[in-house]
Structures are given as C-alpha cells and as structure tokens.
Amino acid sequence: MKKADTLGDELRRQGISRRTFLKFCAAMATSMALPASMAPVMADALAATRRQSVIWLSFQECTGCTESILRSYAPSIESLIFDFISLDYHHTLQAAAGRAAEDARDQAMQENWGKYLVIVDGSIPLKDGGIYSTIDGHTNLETLETVAAGAAALISVGTCAAYGGLPMARPNPTGAVGVDEIIKDKPVINLPGCPPIPEVMTGTIASFLTFGRLPEMDRLGRPVAFFGDTxxxxxxxxxxxxxxxxxxxxxxxxxxxxxxxxxxxxxxxxxxxxxxxxxxxxxxxxxxxxxxxxxxxxxxxxxxxxxxxxxxxxxxxxxxxxxxxxxxxxxxxxxxxxxxxxxxxxxxxxxx
Amino acid sequence: MSLDDIPIQIAPPQEGPSEMPKALLHEVWELLQAVCAGRSVRERIDLHGLPLSPADYQQLQQLLGRGEVSALIEASGRSEVFETAVAGVWWLRDFGADERLVAEYLEITALPLMLMTHHDDLCAAVALLQQQLSAE
CATH class of the missing domain: 4.10.480.10 (Cytochrome-c3 hydrogenase, C-terminal domain)
Structure with a gap:
C-alpha cells in the first residue's frame, strides 16, 4: 500500500466495500453501547485513517490472549480488525525470527515514532534486575521502556499485563507487575480477563483507530463500555x-x-x-x-x-x-x- | 451430545410483552417526525443492545409490520433489510461470515445507508471500468 493511501482506499482495492465498514462499525457500536447513530460516523472516520502500526509485546504470559483475539473458528466481522492494522511485530504470529524479527520491530518504531500502538500481554518481572524473562538479551522491562517511549498509547491485554496476573500470585517469585506500574507518561488502558473477550480487544482497538484516543476508563484503567457493570x-x-x-x-x-x-x-x-x-x-x-x-x-x-x-x-x-x-x-x-x-x-x- | 441434552432448565421468561415495544414505538414516532420536518436525515435505534424478550420482539414486529421493500446484501456476511409498514422505518439485521447476528437496528430515513452505494466506491468503480475498457 502507498503511504498516502487511506484504509478505505486500500481495502476497496481488496474488494472490501464501505458497506463492510458500516457493518463492522454497527457491530462495534452495539458491543460498546454507543448510540447506533455513531456507526456511520465511525465508518467514515475509519475509512479516512491510515493503517495503524501495532507492536505486540509478549512477556510473562501463556499466549491465551493471542488465542482469544485470533479465535479458531470461522472468520467473524470483528476479525476485520486485522485488515485495519499493520501488525508489525508479534512473536507468535510473525514469519520472521531472531535478528530479522527484532529488526522489523526497530524499523516499525522508526517509521511510526510517536504514532504506533503497543499491545502488551504478560506481566513484567522486576526482581533481581528483571532477569527472569528476557528476549534478544534484553529484560522485559528494558524492552517495554524502549518501545513505549515512541508509542501513542499502550493496551494491556489480559490480567497479567493489566495487573500482574498469575505470575504475580503469592509469593510472586519474579516480582511481576502490570504495565501501568511501569509506564506512567503514556496513556495505558487495561483489558483484563484470562483471557479477555475478543470483542473487548477489537472494540477498544477500533475505538482508538476511529476516535484517535483511548475510550473512557474506570479507576482500574478499564474501558467503561465493557467493564461498567458486574x-x-x-x-x-x-x-x-x-x-x-x-x-x-x-x-x-x-x-x-x-x-x-x-x-x-x-x-x-x-x-x-x-x-x-x-x-x-x-x-x-x-x-x-x-x-x-x-x-x-x-x-x-x-x-x-x-x-x-x-x-x-x-x-x-x-x-x-x-x-x-x-x-x-x-x-x-x-x-x-x-x-x-x-x-x-x-x-x-x-x-x- | 448437544446443548439441549444438558439438564438445565432456565427460569421461564415473563409471559407476554413488556411496555418496551410501545416505548420504542414512541421513540420511532419522534425520530420519524424529525426526519419528516427536515431536522434530521437519518436516525438509528439499536435493537441488539436492548433487553427485549422474545415476546417484546414479536410485538415490535407486529406493531411495525412489513412494507413494500426488502433486500439481501452480501458484504463480509449477509445483511437483511426491509422497510416496515411504517414508511421510512427500516429494519436491518447484520450477520457475520459465521452467520452470527452482529447488529440489529431500526433506521429511520428515506433510504438506509446499507442500500446506498458510497461515493468513494462509485468513484473507484469508474477507474475499474476504465481499466477494463482499456484492456479490451
């Protein structure tokens, strides 16, 4: 896709019409309890955006959150979210490995500095200098701080990334914490759950893409649209x-x-x-x-x-x-x- | 074994419709009035997110009835559209490719957006047709 192309332009070339945008947005509006009249507005906004660069960081986790968002059954309207983003780095899903994988992440960061979205699953160990989980010779803490520096916002998916989760269970041998215990200077939203509901993840990403900001949150950093009621x-x-x-x-x-x-x-x-x-x-x-x-x-x-x-x-x-x-x-x-x-x-x- | 074989009986829903369908009809009337007076071009009421019981749903269908137009759309899954017997009030159901109902709403307008060709798609078609003509 040419850099200047909008999401609408690119998807139209793939045979995805504006009607599909409308359907996606009607489904999102329903799940987020937005007024139904917002769906056409969301569709126009989404079609006019550029494809969003996303860097997915996996730390102390079980990959259940990725399984949840990918789902193994027939493609659904919500899975269109993968057409709306450019998933530039994801350990489990990317074809590249080793140095090439890390280079892909560095390149995505350089090209989209200040604009990319970071999704984190898994908690971050802090005990003993964070040595209990490392990738490419870097502790999870180092990686998170480096990548978060150029992010527009961060989404913590799963209870581990949001609040420490299972790795943090007593006696918390690795000193695990959630993302918002570390990153204080960027918007961070928590989508807890073990795993989180797929529609909660896609709805939050779609909301960021269409409105350019994270949705309203409760005092535990969760989107009120999905976590407003018990x-x-x-x-x-x-x-x-x-x-x-x-x-x-x-x-x-x-x-x-x-x-x-x-x-x-x-x-x-x-x-x-x-x-x-x-x-x-x-x-x-x-x-x-x-x-x-x-x-x-x-x-x-x-x-x-x-x-x-x-x-x-x-x-x-x-x-x-x-x-x-x-x-x-x-x-x-x-x-x-x-x-x-x-x-x-x-x-x-x-x-x- | 199917889900029906699990011996759990759900408490029976309240018999008969609630006041919800009539309340919705009042909302439809107000929105239709706004469109008629030119204060709005298009309004929507989300049905999927409302706590409508099967009896409520059935009564709403009876109250609105079916009009002259109905259409099927294939766009990343099926969508059904029909105009109700109340002109300008359209009932839309969106299904995903997995046949799951993902959205259901009433659209109060002259022509629902789902039936209209978006201007960008129309312009893209000009280019596509031009390409085909050039190739011949």
Whole structure:
C-alpha cells in the first residue's frame, strides 16, 4: 500500500466495500453501547485513517490472549480488525525470527515514532534486575521502556499485563507487575480477563483507530463500555438470586434447574466484565450459563482471593450468615451485595 | 451430545410483552417526525443492545409490520433489510461470515445507508471500468 493511501482506499482495492465498514462499525457500536447513530460516523472516520502500526509485546504470559483475539473458528466481522492494522511485530504470529524479527520491530518504531500502538500481554518481572524473562538479551522491562517511549498509547491485554496476573500470585517469585506500574507518561488502558473477550480487544482497538484516543476508563484503567457493570448486574440468573434460589452442589436440584451459583463460589458480584452480555464463542454462552460460577478473572489478584468455590459471604464478608440472609431476604440483600461489591472493591482487589 | 441434552432448565421468561415495544414505538414516532420536518436525515435505534424478550420482539414486529421493500446484501456476511409498514422505518439485521447476528437496528430515513452505494466506491468503480475498457 502507498503511504498516502487511506484504509478505505486500500481495502476497496481488496474488494472490501464501505458497506463492510458500516457493518463492522454497527457491530462495534452495539458491543460498546454507543448510540447506533455513531456507526456511520465511525465508518467514515475509519475509512479516512491510515493503517495503524501495532507492536505486540509478549512477556510473562501463556499466549491465551493471542488465542482469544485470533479465535479458531470461522472468520467473524470483528476479525476485520486485522485488515485495519499493520501488525508489525508479534512473536507468535510473525514469519520472521531472531535478528530479522527484532529488526522489523526497530524499523516499525522508526517509521511510526510517536504514532504506533503497543499491545502488551504478560506481566513484567522486576526482581533481581528483571532477569527472569528476557528476549534478544534484553529484560522485559528494558524492552517495554524502549518501545513505549515512541508509542501513542499502550493496551494491556489480559490480567497479567493489566495487573500482574498469575505470575504475580503469592509469593510472586519474579516480582511481576502490570504495565501501568511501569509506564506512567503514556496513556495505558487495561483489558483484563484470562483471557479477555475478543470483542473487548477489537472494540477498544477500533475505538482508538476511529476516535484517535483511548475510550473512557474506570479507576482500574478499564474501558467503561465493557467493564461498567458486574457480571452479577447483567447475569440472566440474577432474578433467581433475588428470589433466594441457590444451587448448593454441582449436581443438586438447584444446579439442574439453573439456579444462582452464588453459594458455589460465583465471583460475579465483584467482577466487572462483559461476559454476561457479549458472551463467548460467537455469543454462544459464558461460564455461568454453562453451569460454573464466575472465577473473577478480570479482577486484580483473582488467583489469591481464596478458593474459587467458597461463597463470597464466607471469604470476604465474614461467614455463611450473609448467604443465609440472602436466601431469606432476597432482593434487599441483592441490592446490598451490589453496593458492598463496589464499596469493598479495593480491599478485595488487594486480597485482604 | 448437544446443548439441549444438558439438564438445565432456565427460569421461564415473563409471559407476554413488556411496555418496551410501545416505548420504542414512541421513540420511532419522534425520530420519524424529525426526519419528516427536515431536522434530521437519518436516525438509528439499536435493537441488539436492548433487553427485549422474545415476546417484546414479536410485538415490535407486529406493531411495525412489513412494507413494500426488502433486500439481501452480501458484504463480509449477509445483511437483511426491509422497510416496515411504517414508511421510512427500516429494519436491518447484520450477520457475520459465521452467520452470527452482529447488529440489529431500526433506521429511520428515506433510504438506509446499507442500500446506498458510497461515493468513494462509485468513484473507484469508474477507474475499474476504465481499466477494463482499456484492456479490451
């Protein structure tokens, strides 16, 4: 593609019409809860942009986040995002290896200095000079600081890059931290989840491409459009919680009837994410719909918050009395839990 | 084994439609009025993001009905468009290449954007046709 070409010009040559832009933007507007009238505006803005250079850095991670954004099923409208960006560096996906791979990254940085987008998956080890994870002879810390210096913005995908994740779990042997613990002079947005929902990643990138800035964030650096409500707030089993209908075992009558999984340790009331609305696997289902409680994977330190199968009332609010009260009092306690979840979010996030 | 074999029964939804379809109809009326008066060319209402129950959805379809025009579009997956019995109110459904519904909305306008050829595409077609004519 010629440097001066817009994304619209280039994709038109590939047979992708403006109608496809419109469809993509209508899907993005829906998933981000933007007014539907924004979709045509987004399509025009997107068509007029240049292809965005993206440098993807992988540190202490499992590649699950990459798997999530790539997905293994049939191409979807959201996967068009790969036509909208120039993925100039990605360990797992690029054909180049060794020196050639590192040179490709340096070249992309030089050509797009101040404008490229950096996506990070994985946490960064700081202990013992950061020696626990190195690439091409450089610690992850050195690489991150070098690449971030010329970035327009950074996107931390996955709970590891956002908050340290599994590598940070007690006793945190490598001194792992998330990106925003290190980079303070650039815009950083967190897309936590283990892994994050693909549409959350594509929606955030598309938002940056069309509006030229990162979307509105909450106090943990997450886009409000996707992390504005708890799983519990939007769960289709919420009415059963309000009525005090709880499954108490994975094979009891309550489980078979699809009752609320709160008593089985569901972390939905304290977990902010879009699983209950966007869902997974082409909108097929999400953990609670499949009969298992939410693990809270998009919250800081979720690995260290006691057993996945202990009810929240037993782990964070003293004892099982809260659960009994919930069963008895229904709606009033339901509302109370929602308030408590917001009020105690910081305490719980620290694993205290 | 299919999903239907998993012995979980979801609590039955509320019987009958809620007030949502009528509320939507009021919104449609206001937007249609704006387009009629020339205060706006095009308005949209996102249906995909609304908590419409199957009964709500069915009632909205009944209230709006089906009009004279319908079309199928193939653009990175299928899109269905039809004008409702309320002239100027169009119902659009976008599917991805994987046949998943990715967007559904009402467009209140004389002609939905999805049916129009964008000016840039039209100009690109001029160049393409010129190329073909030159090759002959």
């Amino acid at each position: 799983i519990h707030d939007r769960c289709y089993r919420r009415p059963l919680y309000e009525r005090g209908k709880f499954a108490r075992g994975f094979d009891d009558e309550g489980a078979r009837k699809g009752w609320c999984l709160y008593a089985l340790g569901c972390k939905g009331p304290i977990t902010y994410n879009a699983c209950a609305t966007i869902k997974w696997n082409q909108g097929q289902s999400f953990p609670i719909q499949s009969g298992h409680g939410c693990l809270g994977c998009s919250e800081p330190r979720f690995w260290d918050k006691d057993s996945f199968y202990k009810p929240l009332s037993a782990t964070h609010w003293g004892n099982a009395a809260g659960l009994a009260a919930a069963a008895a009092a229904g709606a009033a306690v339901g509302a109370g839990v929602a308030v408590l979840s917001r009020r105690h979010q910081d305490t719980i996030a620290k694993g205290e």
